[in-house]
Amino acid sequence: xxxxxxxxxxxxxxxxxxxxxxxxxxxxxxxxxxxxxxxxxxxxxxxxxxxxxxxxxxxxxxxxxxxxxxxxxxxxxxxxxxxxxxxxxxxxxxxxxxxxxxxxxxxxxxxxxxxxxxxxxxxxxxxxxxxxxxxxxxxxxxxxxxxxxxxxxxxxxxxxxxxxxxxxxxxxxxxxxxxxxxxxxxxxxxxxxxxxxxxxxxxxxxxxxxxxxxxxxxxxxxxxxxxxxxxxxxxxxxxxxxxxxxxxxxxxxxxxxxxxxxxxxxxxxxxxxxxxxxxxxxxxxxxxxxxxxxxxxxxxxxxxx
Numbered sequence: 001x002x003x004x005x006x007x008x009x010x011x012x013x014x015x016x017x018x019x020x021x022x023x024x025x026x027x028x029x030x031x032x033x034x035x036x037x038x039x040x041x042x043x044x045x046x047x048x049x050x051x052x053x054x055x056x057x058x059x060x061x062x063x064x065x066x067x068x069x070x071x072x073x074x075x076x077x078x079x080x081x082x083x084x085x086x087x088x089x090x091x092x093x094x095x096x097x098x099x100x101x102x103x104x105x106x107x108x109x110x111x112x113x114x115x116x117x118x119x120x121x122x123x124x125x126x127x128x129x130x131x132x133x134x135x136x137x138x139x140x141x142x143x144x145x146x147x148x149x150x151x152x153x154x155x156x157x158x159x160x161x162x163x164x165x166x167x168x169x170x171x172x173x174x175x176x177x178x179x180x181x182x183x184x185x186x187x188x189x190x191x192x193x194x195x196x197x198x199x200x201x202x203x204x205x206x207x208x209x210x211x212x213x214x215x216x217x218x219x220x221x222x223x224x225x226x227x228x229x230x231x232x233x234x235x236x237x238x239x240x241x242x243x244x245x246x247x248x249x250x251x252x253x254x255x256x257x258x259x260x261x262x263x264x265x266x267x268x269x270x271x272x273x274x275x276x277x278x279x280x281x282x283x284x285x286x287x288x289x290x291x292x293x294x295x296x297x298x299x300x301x302x303x304x305x
Contacts, residue, residue, distance in 0.1 A: 015271040060093070
C-alpha cells in the first residue's frame with residue numbers, strides 16, 4: 001500500500017534548527033518574511049519533543065501559507081494520544097498544514113526515556129500501531145518517517161506518506177524511487193553553504209553535519225551508496241562532503257536541487273550552514289533571502305489545455 005501526503009509540499013523548502021524556539025518574536029518575524037518570500041514548506045527538527053509542537057503552532061501562525069513539518073521527532077517518550085490531540089488542535093486553529101515526522105533516533109534516546117530500543121523497524125512498527133490506536137490518530141497521510149535503510153523506507157511507504165532522509169546523495173533518491181514506485185514522498189534534507197571558497201565551504205559543512213558521519217546508521221547508508229573507509233573518516237573526505245553538501249553560488253545549489261528532483265525526490269529541504277556562524281546561533285536571513293531567488297525556478301507552471 002502507498003499513501004499520498006495530503007498536505008502538499010512544493011519542490012523546495014527550508015530546514016532550520018534556528019526556527020526552533022519560535023515563541024521568540026524575532027523568529028516569528030523571520031518565519032513571516034520567509035512566507036512572504038514564497039517559501040511554502042518550513043522544517044524544524046523535532047529532537048526529543050520538548051517544545052517542538054509548540055514551535056510548530058507559532059510557525060503556523062507566523063507563516064500562514066506554509067506547511068510546517070517536524071523532521072523528525074523521536075518516538076521515545078512520546079504519547080501517541082497526546083500527539084493526535086495536538087495535531088487536531090493545530091488543524092482547528094490553522095488548517096491542515098502540519099506534517100509530523102517520526103524517527104527511532106538511537107538506543108541512548110530510548111534508554112533516557114526508560115524504553116528498550118529493540119530492533120528499529122519493529123520498534124517503529126509497534127509505535128505506529130499505538131499511533132493508529134489513539135482516539136484521534138495522526139492520519140497516515142499526515143505523517144512521515146525519518147528513514148535511510150530499505151526496511152525502514154519500506155515501512156514508511158507502507159504506513160505513512162513517505163520519508164525524510166538525512167545526509168543522502170541524489171543516487172539515494174534514484175535507488176529508492178526505483179524500489180518503492182512513484183507514490184511515496186521522498187523529501188531529502190540537503191545542507192547548503194553559500195560560499196564559493198572550497199576550504200571555507202567544506203569547513204562549514206564539516207562543522208554542521210560532520211559529526212553524523214560517525215554514527216553507525218549513517219555510515220551504513222553511505223557505504224551502500226559507494227563510499228569507502230577512506231571517505232568515512234572523521235568529518236568526511238572532500239569527496240564525501242562534496243557529494244552530500246551543495247556549496248558554491250546559487251547556480252551550484254540549483255544544480256544540486258535539480259539532481260535530487262530528477263533522481264526521484266519530490267521535495268528538497270535546504271539547510272543553510274554558515275562559515276561565519278558554525279555554531280548556528282544566528283538566523284541566516286541573508287542566505288535565506290538569496291535562496292528565495294531560486295523558488296521560481298522550481299515552481300511548476302500550470303498545465304494548459
